[in-house]
Amino acid sequence: MDISPKLRLFVEGPLAEGENLDLDQKQIHYLLHVMRLQAGGEVALFNGRDGEWLARAGEVSKRALVMTVERRLRPQAAEPDLWLVFAPVKRARIDFIVEKATELGVSVLAPVFTRHTAMTRVNEERLRAIATEAAEQCERLSVPEVRPSASLDSVLAAWPEGRRLILLDEGGGGAPIASALAGGSIGPAAVLVGPEGGFAKSELDALRALSFATPVGLGPRILRADTAVIAALSCFQALCGDWRAPSTVCSTPPQTLSKG
């Protein structure tokens, strides 16, 4: 098994043997001035489609850098089809959730606002940058899609057929999470986490009534929203997702992610 270089970057363009890559200014600055990459130095690159590849720095100058792709380190692998729908309020908490959800392998991050929460302006570009950096550091082969914020009502109205909504039910109305996820064959799913104060009672009642919702309980203690996000995503990955396989290099051919 190839040992991946410590430097790892997400790129948009195709990755194949012999490709010469243009990196963006931020990436060049990071490699040259922060990490002091020298000519001949190695970087691992991924683009969400072609797997992870080893690239080598050619000539370096003060501002320019040519990277040449040499060989593939890992093929693209199928990843669990898991969304996180979250109703953020505070900026620091949004950033934290995006970073952790990326480490935990979600494929889509969907910030929503609810009737009863002040709509925090969500800067999607910033969230994408956070998700990209977290993806680079946790060694995943893709960057989760960060959707524009939308009202929870509109997201639910457009809910794709066949996707389960795992609802973190603070009111105590849900099945224990391990029971709800037992068997591991839940299919495409989403976890919905409410705002810090919890959902309004009327919202929670409406959510529980949805045909595609599975209310779950996370025990007898009150969990903060950031704890609950990590807890629920971890339980999902452990019971239904890619924590089930022994941790090896995946060799599954890429699948089309369900757009759902």
Next chain:
Amino acid sequence: MDISPKLRLFVEGPLAEGENLDLDQKQIHYLLHVMRLQAGGEVALFNGRDGEWLARAGEVSKRALVMTVERRLRPQAAEPDLWLVFAPVKRARIDFIVEKATELGVSVLAPVFTRHTAMTRVNEERLRAIATEAAEQCERLSVPEVRPSASLDSVLAAWPEGRRLILLDEGGGGAPIASALAGGSIGPAAVLVGPEGGFAKSELDALRALSFATPVGLGPRILRADTAVIAALSCFQALCGDWRAPSTVCSTPPQTLSKG
């Protein structure tokens, strides 16, 4: 089911009908000056032994407050016997781990230092205060014990018979966590989380060889230490702990917690 008052405090003394309590200066300041508790106001109290009780403020003056215990809201309930052994490096991360582990129901927090990590001075009083506040806010009926920091070697040398050590094995050598914890009858346990950079290879080899260690994997992505702590504790509680019961008021008689 009684609705607990929003104000909730941990006290050391006994809780029984008619008790008049002395709160400490910090608590009095918090109730009078931060929360503006008035005469007749309600506070929920717990002490880790007698369950949760409703207490009412009597006369209030600028610096003094008499609380009289009225009735029990919840009986003391058995809690999962789960330790967290962790090798902290940065102060902010230590605080975070103590807070989250408390929300996640651990009974003992054991900070350790390893051969290869700089020993961060751990202020146990501060950690106890953090654990106490987290216990008050998450509505648990006890405060986890915060042990003095010790070397990992000494903690392992004194390891109690019958307690499983769940080792988060970043090297990929562990069984998937849900497989390792399947069946839910693991008994008294501890989760061991290494320092931010991971354990040294020689340390990890030695840990895996321990007869009481169960190495587990948390999937193919690299998790930061703070993510891994929440993930592992959540999976434990979901599969083996008190997230298995539907979330209701517990009416189990108190058990002697195994001192182990």
